[in-house]
Amino acid sequence: TQLLEQSPQFLSIQEGENLTVYCNSSSVFSSLQWYRQEPGEGPVLLVTVVTGGEVKKLKRLTFQFGDARKDSSLHITAAQTGDTGLYLCAGDGTGGFKTIFGAGTRLFVKA
Amino acid sequence: DAGVTQSPTHLIKTRGQQVTLRCSPKSGHDTVSWYQQALGQGPQFIFQYYEEEERQRGNFPDRFSGHQFPNYSSELNVNALLLGDSALYLCASSRQSWGQFFGPGTRLTVL
Numbered sequence: 001t002q003l004l005e006q007s008p009q010f011l012s013i014q015e016g017e018n019l020t021v022y023c024n025s026s027s028v029f030s031s032l033q034w035y036r037q038e039p040g041e042g043p044v045l046l047v048t049v050v051t052g053g054e055v056k057k058l059k060r061l062t063f064q065f066g067d068a069r070k071d072s073s074l075h076i077t078a079a080q081t082g083d084t085g086l087y088l089c090a091g092d093g094t095g096g097f098k099t100i101f102g103a104g105t106r107l108f109v110k111a
Numbered sequence: 112d113a114g115v116t117q118s119p120t121h122l123i124k125t126r127g128q129q130v131t132l133r134c135s136p137k138s139g140h141d142t143v144s145w146y147q148q149a150l151g152q153g154p155q156f157i158f159q160y161y162e163e164e165e166r167q168r169g170n171f172p173d174r175f176s177g178h179q180f181p182n183y184s185s186e187l188n189v190n191a192l193l194l195g196d197s198a199l200y201l202c203a204s205s206r207q208s209w210g211q212f213f214g215p216g217t218r219l220t221v222l
Contacts, residue, residue, distance in 0.1 A: 035213075041215050042214050043154070043201075088154075093156065095167045097167040098144075098167050
């Protein structure tokens with residue numbers, strides 16, 4: 001069974017701090033996606049990483065895909081209150097059409 | 112360009128009842144996937160529809176069924192509701208790409 005484990009489950013930090021959240025699996029994924037979800041809304045795609053070792057930057061967010069394509073990380077520099085939300089990693093499941101999600105990291109950035 | 116829309120926004124049902132949720136995909140998208148997101152968890156894949164057929168199914172009982180119409184919109188039906196079916200039901204649309212666009216979801220409460 002393919003599983004994506006995210007850590008930490010919950011993170012509360014002060015505005016301006018840096019943070020890293022992790023997404024790990026024992027399975028190889030052809031690609032991994034990161035989403036952010038705010039209360040009462042559906043997840044919004046942030047990035048897709050497809051190549052082992054790939055690093056993508058989106059303003060203050062840096063995403064990395066592990067060399068073996070089994071793990072990924074999201075680093076946020078100088079967090080802002082607007083970064084508050086649930087961060088989900090996801091990958092293509094067996095069969096090719098379903099997407100497997102991790103349980104998410106709930107981030108709260110305090111002013 | 113409207114994104115993915117879902118109706119209703121909220122729904123309250125009692126055990127044993129049946130419910131139908133609706134989804135209209137983003138313009139130009141032909142594939143619809145449904146997910147169940149329990150409180151504090153990541154979305155769980157229910158099934159995906161493409162060309163009016165169920166293309167892949169997750170680990171959900173037959174009480175969960177769906178349909179896709181010629182205009183690509185979709186319905187999710189759940190029969191014999193259980194308390195454990197209470198969740199946010201998300202619809203996502205895509206067109207031959209890794210990233211999916213999610214709707215805001217339908218919050219179902221079963222009493």
